Amino acid sequence: MTDTLLLAFGLVLIIEGFGPALFPNKWRNYLLKLTEQSVGDIRNIGLFILTLGIIVIWLSQ
Numbered sequence: 001m002t003d004t005l006l007l008a009f010g011l012v013l014i015i016e017g018f019g020p021a022l023f024p025n026k027w028r029n030y031l032l033k034l035t036e037q038s039v040g041d042i043r044n045i046g047l048f049i050l051t052l053g054i055i056v057i058w059l060s061q
Helices: 002-022 024-035 039-060
Strands: none
8 A cells, every 4th residue: 555655646746737837937827817816716636636636536436
């Protein structure tokens, strides 16, 4: 179980690192636009990503 969690965490880090590594200027502009969003919009984005992750895990079972 611990090995699986570590593997999943490592994969998340790899995927999250692609944006800033390959497109640093576009990534910076994206973050600047994100700071202009309301807290509610950011929360909705987070909830959508969380729900999508749960669905993907549930479907892979």
